[in-house]
Amino acid sequence: MSARLNTKHLTRIAFTFAIMIAFFLPNFNVLAASTLGDSTEAAPVYPSKQAVNQVTLAARITKDLDATNAAQDRLARQTATRAAQLAYQKQQDEIARKAAEKAAAEKAAAEKAAAEKAAAEKAAKAAAAKAAAQKAAAARAAQTSYSTSRSTSGTYRGTFKISFYDPAVLGSNMGYGGVAANLSIFPRGTRLKISMSNGQVLYRTVNDTGTFAYSNPYQLDVAMPNSSIPAAGILSASVEVLS
Numbered sequence: 001m002s003a004r005l006n007t008k009h010l011t012r013i014a015f016t017f018a019i020m021i022a023f024f025l026p027n028f029n030v031l032a033a034s035t036l037g038d039s040t041e042a043a044p045v046y047p048s049k050q051a052v053n054q055v056t057l058a059a060r061i062t063k064d065l066d067a068t069n070a071a072q073d074r075l076a077r078q079t080a081t082r083a084a085q086l087a088y089q090k091q092q093d094e095i096a097r098k099a100a101e102k103a104a105a106e107k108a109a110a111e112k113a114a115a116e117k118a119a120a121e122k123a124a125k126a127a128a129a130k131a132a133a134q135k136a137a138a139a140r141a142a143q144t145s146y147s148t149s150r151s152t153s154g155t156y157r158g159t160f161k162i163s164f165y166d167p168a169v170l171g172s173n174m175g176y177g178g179v180a181a182n183l184s185i186f187p188r189g190t191r192l193k194i195s196m197s198n199g200q201v202l203y204r205t206v207n208d209t210g211t212f213a214y215s216n217p218y219q220l221d222v223a224m225p226n227s228s229i230p231a232a233g234i235l236s237a238s239v240e241v242l243s
Contacts, residue, residue, distance in 0.1 A: 154193055154240035157185075161219040162196055162237045163212075164229040176224060178207035182217035191242040194220065196235045203242070 167174045179192060186192065186206045194202040204222060212219050220239065 154191075154242040157239045157241055158218065159236055160194075160239045161216065162194065162235045163219065163221050164224045164233070165221055166226045166229070167223050169226060174207060174223065177205060178223045179204035180208040180210045180213070180221035180223075181206045182213035182219075183209050185217055186241070192220075193240040193242055194222065194237045195240075196230075196237040198230055198232070198235060200230075 165180075167176065167178075179194070181190075181192075183206070188206050190206045192204050192206065194204060196202065202222060204220075208221075210221055212221065220237070
């Protein structure tokens with residue numbers, strides 16, 4: 001910019017000298033004659049037509065040069081403004097790109113956390129289902145109470161009324177291997193073989209009694225899961241004492 005300004009000033013100076021030369025040089029003889037003549041009155045000095053044309057041309061060139069310089073200045077300012085706009089736009093694009101990358105990363109992290117949580121919940125449900133299945137299997141196994149390797153013959157004690165209850169429903173942890181009875185007939189720890197009227201055979205150990213035992217000593221209340229209790233609810237059974 002400073003070099004262009006210096007060039008412009010030098011050009012103006014050169015054109016100024018050119019105008020001066022164009023004006024004075026063609027009329028130098030007239031000036032000399034008027035200065036050296038014998039006439040007491042100085043003759044009027046008029047520029048020649050050539051000098052006027054040269055001055056006019058020089059003025060037009062100077063004007064054109066000024067217009068050219070002004071146009072170049074405008075172009076330079078426009079170029080600088082455009083460059084600044086492009087730089088600003090590039091900066092904004094970079095900010096937007098980084099924001100988009102951050103948002104995508106946060107979304108991916110949230111989706112990963114949600115997937116991990118869902119997997120953990122699924123695993124917990126599977127573990128709970130497995131535990132429930134194991135508990136049910138244990139309950140079914142408890143119905144038989146004793147293995148078939150134990151003696152299945154004993155002392156016959158008669159026919160008894162059989163009712164059922166689920167210890168778990170009552171909040172008890174005694175399990176399903178027991179039976180409530182009149183303890184004066186079957187002391188605690190007595191092992192019984194109960195052959196019910198529906199053909200099912202149960203092996204139980206007396207571990208409890210109930211209020212029913214006072215009014216009906218020939219009743220047994222057998223521990224059994226609710227899901228396995230016979231539909232009849234009350235049965236009769238032949239009872240043998242195994243030990």
